[in-house]
Amino acid sequence: MINLFTVIQIFELLTAIIASIHYKKYSGTFLKYFLYMLWLVVIIEAFIWLFMINGVIVQNNFIYNIFTSLQYVFYYVLFYNTLVNDTYKKWIRAFIILFILLVIINFVWIQKLTVTVTFHSYTFTVGAILLIITIGLFFIEILNNEKVLYFTRYLMFWISIGLLVFYTGIIPYIISLNLLPEMLSNDSLTIIFIVLNVVMYSCFIFGFVFSKKYY
Template sequence: MFEFLRSYIVCLALLSGIIGLISLHKLPGNKAKFLVLLIWFSVLTEIVGYFFTQWTGLLNYYVYNFYMFVSFSAYILLLRSLLQKQTNRISAVLFLILFLISLFLNILYFRKDINHSFTYSFAVGVIVVMMLSCLYLVEIFNSNKILNFKKSVFFWYILGILVFHVPVLPFMLAIKWFLIKQDESIFSLVLFILNFLAHSCYIIGFVWSEKKYNY
């Protein structure tokens, strides 16, 4: 019943991507502009993923596994660039290596046919990003940035990442372990709601942020 909502996810990404382009004047450095690039990469992924089966006759796990690899690697590198403490930055590098190892092991596990959902690599990626995000927030709350953290596009982008990935992880694992039955209608509804919340955070960040806090 809610399968049609999957197509509207592209519209959400397009909306936040367009607002990101309009807000480029408030995104002074490459690091801030990189956020807009990531959103447009998600737009491209959603479009290709939507038509992939129709074009190739194959399941679209190839598309989303590649997106997972690129996006989580980008999130970890982004968080590393935002962290100030050297120990936290080193932790980010180690977590990136851990994520890449999990991805390599997933590929080995499905070496005969890798067109499967890399759920466990996704779980590792979410946990790693969640831990690094906590370190980032702790650094903010222990510095003078706490006075203006809501005016930073990075804060809202990280919040959007967490709002989407933290709830979707237990849902996906429950499907993986057959704790709940996979229903495409419910799956589409959950993905739409979480994407709506995430892109709302991105849009708030672009609109509400101020240039001097986006370096």
């Protein structure tokens, strides 16, 4: 029987492959770095899996604390390069600076970055909130220009939908890690986490397949 978390890894790999197949659609834009990020996720997960099946103890939280922090910064930069409105871009610049400062503070003084540290739920939650606001700015902008006429064929729309669903749904899950630790063994939380991942990557896949070429 396939491990439930293997389902996420399958969707990660499938998304990266499909994104590579449709690379020409967005190769001339900043979105090409989104493809690199997808493959980086696959590679990191593959190495962790290989280490684990060979009996090597891997401190996942240490890796994920660093990677998810970098991932948030990448998403902010992605939307910064997508948006046109100068005011919105200033907001995103402020989010990037604020988030980096919070990560440094958390790494050094609060939850700290050590090999045996727990998952950095504080900065992850703040990063999710700032990302949701950023996605909101993106939707406001496309509602006020010609992109709204073909939004279903607009790749960034589907990437934004996937990220919005995942990070909006994941906030209660992450908060429960701190406030309701007795629920960590609850299978329903695990299923919710997996479903959110599947929905997010499905949105990415749909966008890569059905979007129009960027000009």
